[in-house]
Each structure stands twice: as structure tokens, then as C-alpha cells.
Amino acid sequence: MIKPIKIQKERQDMKNLKLIKPYHIIGVAVGALFSATAIKIFVQQGNLVPSGVAGLTSLFVMEANRLLGINLSFSLLYFVINALLLSLVYKHLGVKFLTLSFLHVTLTSIFVDLLPSVIATQDMILIAVFGGLINGIGSSIALRMNGSAGGTDFIAIYYSMVKNKPMWDLIMFFNISMLVYYGWQYNWTLALYSILYQIVSTKIIETYHNRYKLSSIHIITEHPENVSDDLLKVVRHGITKFDGIGMYKKQDKTMLYMVANAFEVELIVKSIKQSDPCAFIEIASVQRIEGNYRQRPLD
Template identity: 45%
Template sequence: MTFSKKDIQYILTIALSALVYAFGIESFVSSGNLFPGGFAGISRLVVMLVERHLGFVIPFGVIYWVMNFTVVLFIWNRIGHKFVLYSVLWFSLSSLFSIIINVPIVTQDMLLIAVFGGLINGFSIGLALRSNASSGGTDFIAIDLSVRLKRPTWNYLLGLNAFVLVLAGLAFGWDKALYSIIFQYVSTQVVNTMHQRYKITRIQVITDHADKVCEAVFNTVRHG
């Protein structure tokens, strides 16, 4: 596997994105006890449940990295390797930065935390996506299932996020869950604005080699 100047640019952007993401997690998400989507939300839920019931703190970055890397072990041979490596770099740096950086609490206002935390979160993920990376975790699962089942599976992720928010609401109060919905909505809108690849486009291809065409399209755009 060779790396071009564009790859170096991608790697630097991924590092910046990971730093911005970690800042958002530590300065907004953690201070507001919010629950982002995907593995980040599950990791936050585990951190808070362990602290409440067992009396000690597991760093968010540790749980987040372990969950993501576990998925990588299962999907490594089924998704483009460079895409996976970039994503591993992103969530590894994000996890590391969230552990080592010490940032002040910007505000105690929950609405500001949800809105600006969502802006920062969406901006960081948008940067990663522009650099041919993703936040890993549930993105990997959705892509893998889409290929294996030959149908979109992103709605399953919405169901998972909803389930996490219900658990968070039951355990820590519905105000946290509702503010988390605002956070996730703002973040999603920023990602959609920054990353046009997720705009729906339909093309029709007539070929005698459907499997090869599907494989080539997926390896290029990461969509089935």
C-alpha cells in the first residue's frame, strides 16, 4: 500500500478532525452528560453507569477505542483496507486526545452545550469523511450489513441510537436524552452540509457483469 501527497493531506486532516472531536467530547458532551449517536453514545452510557454503580471512572477514550477496534477485527476483510486504516487512525487519535487533553467547561447552559457541541461534533466528523475516513463503529457495521444483505441498513442505526437514548433517559433523566436529540440533530445537519457524498443519487447501469460492477462501485464510494 503506497501513500501519495493526497494521503498525507488526508492523514493531517484526520488528525485535526480527531483533535476537534475530542475537544467537543470533553468540553461539551461530558460536561452536559449528553449521549452522541453510535458507539460514542454507548461509550458515554457505559462510563456513566460504571461511575454511578461501581464508583470508579473508566476513560471514555478507552471504551470507545475497544468497541471500535473490536468491530475492525470482524470487518477487515470485507471493507476497503485504506478506508478502514484511515478510520482506525481517526478513532485511535480521538480516543487518545480525549484522554490526554484537559479542556475547561465552556458553559453550563444545556441548550448551548447541545447546539454548539453538535456543531463541533458534526464539523469534526465532516472533516473525517472528506478525508476518506469515518468514525468507525456503527458506520462499519452498517456498510458491512448493507453489502451482505444487499439493502440499506442505516435505519437500524437510528433504532440503535433511539434505544441508547431511551436507556439514558431512564437512567439519568429525560432532559439529558432530549438535549442529546438536539445535539445529534445539529451534528447530522452539519455533516450533511459538509459531506455531499451522502446526497442521494440514482444511476442505472446495464451490464452482464453485475457483481463486478457492484464491487467496483462499493470500493470507490463505500455504498451499496
């Protein structure tokens, strides 16, 4: 029984790999270029500690030099730590997601070595704010391409899938704790600027990454069966039907209600309009849900 399941999973993985299109690769490459720019031009110039694995790697390199007199390779250690985190979650996350994420990690390492050292500004506040902004954009692009920036993103997204809520604030607190240690051992001023960098980067990701944001959708239609059937072909969320009367023309109407992820909304609206061009649709943000809700798995 186990072997057929394994074969089925391998076939599904191969199918998901074929879903990687040229625009995914280009998007991940662009995101990696943004991430590398943040490290090369802002982080290294300002002697800041970046977020996640990049920051952890920087600390390991500093500590190895301070305590043991050993000069570790940033790129190699960064790659190894990402590989270790990947090994913890690879059975639970989709092969397409993991492939694009690891591509982002690899390209970021390469771009950091290739990009020239450019002095953008001497103002540490501008370095922290714009460095965090550019890094957040790079990570957000990778996430939009159904990948990630790797590192702690693996853990955050795995947690989000299991708990069905974002974990970016917890990641931010981990990063701040890491920077408190950096300030204690090295330089409190640079640690505080690094915290500002972290906050900006995290908030950019939280704003533009909509996979775990939920929306409620109310649909007023005269063709509820057609609309429901077509919706269930594109998403796998429950739909509740309410009968009512349109008070302006005193005609029978039906209201359909569902909750979906924000990134699915455009697909849902398109499906509704194809089934009933005259449907009235209301979309609102959902802060929290309790009960059974199917989160679409990562490919």
C-alpha cells in the first residue's frame, strides 16, 4: 500500500515541476536580484545584520572569526543552513515551491558575489529603511512566483499551512532577538538600525504576500446552481446558499456565501462573471475564522 502511494506522489511531483513556467524563473531571478542588492549595497555597506538565515549566517561568520580566528565563507554557510532547513520541511511542501525557493537562494548567493560595491548613501536611516524595503520586495516577488526567499520562510510557510494563519510577526521577533545578541556582542547602534531594517522588510512582505489573507465573498445571483458548479471547478471551498427577495423589483434572488484566500479572489470573480454576468459580488477582508477550512496546498 505504501509503495503505490509513493509512486503516486512522485508522479504528482513530476506534474508539479512541469507547472514551472519561464515567467516563474524570471520572477524568482528578479526577486533574487532585489535580495542581493539589499545585502550588497545596503546591508554590507551599513554593517547591518539582515533577516533570517542571512543574518544568522552573518553572525556565525563574525563569531567564528572572533572566537576561533576562522574566516568562514558566507555563501557556503548560507547555502548549507538553507539546505538543512529545506530537509526539515521538504516532505510537507510542494516540489514546485521548494524548487523555486532554492533557485532564489542560489541566485541570491551568486548575485551577491557578482554585484559591484556601490555607495548609495551615508545616512544610516536611509540605508536601513531602503535596504529593508528592497529586501522585502525581493522576498515578496519570490512568494508571488509561488516560491520563497528560503531560510526562515520555509518554517514560516510550513507553520502557516498547518495553523492557517501568518507567522511573519513571530519571524520578526526571532530576528529582533538575534539582533539583540548582535548588539550585546558588537555594536548596539548598528543593531538598532538592523532592527529598523527588519521591521520594514517584514511589513513589506506581510503587506504584499496574500496567500494566507482571507476574504469573504457574497454573491447575489439568479443562477445559483450554475455559479456554484463553476466555482467548485476552480476552488475547493464550501459555498452556503440563502434564498431571498430583491426588494427593488420584488424578484426572487439567491445569495451565495464563501470564504477564500485573497489570491483566489480574481479567479473566483472571473468564474462568477462567466456563469452570470449580472451577478452582484461583495468582497470583504476576514480577520479570523474558526472551523474547518481547506487551505490550498503548495504545488
